[in-house]
Amino acid sequence: MTGQVRTVDGRVAGRRGQATRQKLLDCLSEMLSSSPYRDVKVIDVARKAGTSPATFYQYFPDVEGAVLEIAEEMAKEGAGLTELVSGRSWVGKAGWQTSEELVEGFLDFWRKHDAILRVVDLGAAEGDKRFYKIRMKILNSVTNSLTEAVKELQTKGKVDKDVSPAAMAGSLVAMLASVAGHQKGFQTWGVKQAELKPNLALLVHLGITGKKPTK
Amino acid sequence: MTGQVRTVDGRVAGRRGQATRQKLLDCLSEMLSSSPYRDVKVIDVARKAGTSPATFYQYFPDVEGAVLEIAEEMAKEGAGLTELVSGRSWVGKAGWQTSEELVEGFLDFWRKHDAILRVVDLGAAEGDKRFYKIRMKILNSVTNSLTEAVKELQTKGKVDKDVSPAAMAGSLVAMLASVAGHQKGFQTWGVKQAELKPNLALLVHLGITGKKPTK
DNA sequence: ACTTGTCCTGTCATGCCGTCAGCTTACCGA
DNA sequence: TCGGTAAGCTGACGGCATGACAGGACAAGT
Known part of the structure; x- marks a missing residue:
């Protein structure tokens, strides 16, 4: 190509x-x-x-050009994050597991690509479309899957109609990305990884299904 | 001083x-x-x-030194964000209003200080303690209030005991900060402000109270 | 007018940027 | 084995930002 x-x-x-x-x-x-x-x-x-x-x-x-290259490479790997959501169940215990694994996988990925993701984030926030596209590529892989999940739950009548699937999914993913990017910060502040993850999972579950998980 | x-x-x-x-x-x-x-x-x-x-x-x-100065100034103003949470009710319609106003106020503040907050975020993510402190100063004003709110609801038995107030509040605030920082991005992606806000408010409400809001 | 202390800038050494011409290296076909 | 050709690398250079200093401009008080 x-x-x-x-x-x-x-x-x-x-x-x-x-x-x-x-x-x-x-x-x-x-x-x-x-x-x-x-x-x-x-x-x-x-x-x-x-x-x-x-x-x-x-x-x-220039430096930026090289950074884009690295980011592009990472984005390819990031596309695999879809696996964390697509085709998974959001009901009962399985739903809780889906949440947990999503959070887990997300934090891992972010920790692994820590440095480059910071720069991508900055570039995107500054309005650079190239960085923005890369950020989207990574986040979309998850966001789209989540959006679908919400839509499906909506058609089944399990989630309120006035929830915007895209906005909800986008917000949750943004949360994950942000928390992931400041993991060290949370620790310094006295919040341990161990309590962070279940809480994130809880929020994800609440956001997607509107209900508390059954653990 | x-x-x-x-x-x-x-x-x-x-x-x-x-x-x-x-x-x-x-x-x-x-x-x-x-x-x-x-x-x-x-x-x-x-x-x-x-x-x-x-x-x-x-x-x-150097440039960084001057940026810190600007950020410090902004942080003072940011301390006022506490008002958005402290002393507010989280039950019934009032609870929903609290959520909405928190989101509204947060996004406004972020939009206003857009550029400098990007840099603070980057500095914090890179591990610079000075920037991290400033970021904390702003976010803590909201996070602490939210943490208190969760704790209070917990003592009343309205929220599960296994929720970590700090982790929950921190995650929600991180979400708000992140979404606020990429507001333009959301728009480009086809999510309108109008649907973004209520969804964020919904998530905040769900996270703090564990329940769907009554509107 | 003179002094004093604040305020600003011209100038300079240093170091990075980004480009080019030109040299070296590797590959390939004869 | 021997060019020929294209890939690969670098020294060197003009240009610009950095950061420091000394000295001049300015305002205020005497």
């Missing part, structure tokens, strides 16, 4: 080139974890990768 | 100096709204304020 990996000036990247490119991405990823986004400099990434700044610019237009 | 405003090199700022300082802060605020945080340069802020970069460095150690 997209064809081959290309350098900025149009050459196709060969084996060695791709390796260098990947190394730069890896190093950038590391830097994002260890220092503020604002302070990540091309020269540092290049140095860390054992190459020169000029090489960096051969593969990426 | 803090006493007078001081320059970086320790002088006390007089009338004129304070005016310049404030102008720099205002211009920085504007710049944060119009361009990505990463691209905000001291020289641009100074130019916009009709002064020189050297002047900027007389009052602030």
Whole structure:
């Protein structure tokens, strides 16, 4: 579909080139974890990768461009989050389990991609459509599934008609994303992971089904 | 407490100096709204304020330092968000109104301070304690009130004992903050403000009381 | 007019940005 | 084995932001 990996000036990247490119991405990823986004400099990434700044610019237009690349990669993996919702039951004990596993999976994913997700979030909040699209791609995989779940429950008359499935699903997912992004913060504040998860699961269950879960 | 405003090199700022300082802060605020945080340069802020970069460095150690100043200011105002919760009823129609007004007030505040809150959020997520503290200051004003509300409902036996008040309140507030920060995003995605608010209010009500609201 | 302390800016060394020409390396067909 | 060709990399450079300093402008009091 997209064809081959290309350098900025149009050459196709060969084996060695791709390796260098990947190394730069890896190093950038590391830097994002260890220092503020604002302070990540091309020269540092290049140095860390054992190459020169000029090489960096051969593969990426700028830091942002490289970040988008990393984010894109992560988004692919994030599409798998759909699994946490689609085809699952929302009634009885199974419903509670669905909630719990959704929360669990979500927090894990966020913890894993912590640094890059921060930047994506910022970009999206600043109105950058490219970042926004990536954020959507990840969240939609869950949001859409949840939206469907609500709609289905509505047709069965189990959920009030005046609930907007999209808004509800979107809000819940936003909550998960936000809490996930500040997991460390919660801990500092004295809320333990162990009590955080069930409460999130409870909220998800309440939001989707409108009822307390049976555990 | 803090006493007078001081320059970086320790002088006390007089009338004129304070005016310049404030102008720099205002211009920085504007710049944060119009361009990505990463691209905000001291020289641009100074130019916009009709002064020189050297002047900027007389009052602030760097961009981040000035941002903290703005954030601190906003946090003071944010403390007033407590009003949205403290002393309000969570039962019957009044409970629904409390939810609605909380959501309304929260979204308004966020929309108003949009740009600076993005940066605070990023700083906090990156683990910077100064930003984290400011974020807490704002959110705590609401979180603590909500926590109290849940505790009270628990003692009355109206809410399950296994709900962690702090975790629940924190999650709800995080949700509000996150949704507020991506309000534009929701719109792009096809969810209208008008349906977003009631759904958030519903979730808040469900989370705090465990019950559907009576409208 | 003179002094004092505040306030601002011109200037400079330093360092990063982003680009280019040109060199090195790898691959391939003859 | 030997060019030929394209990929891959870097030194070097002009440009710009940073951050520090010294000195000039300004206001207020004497």
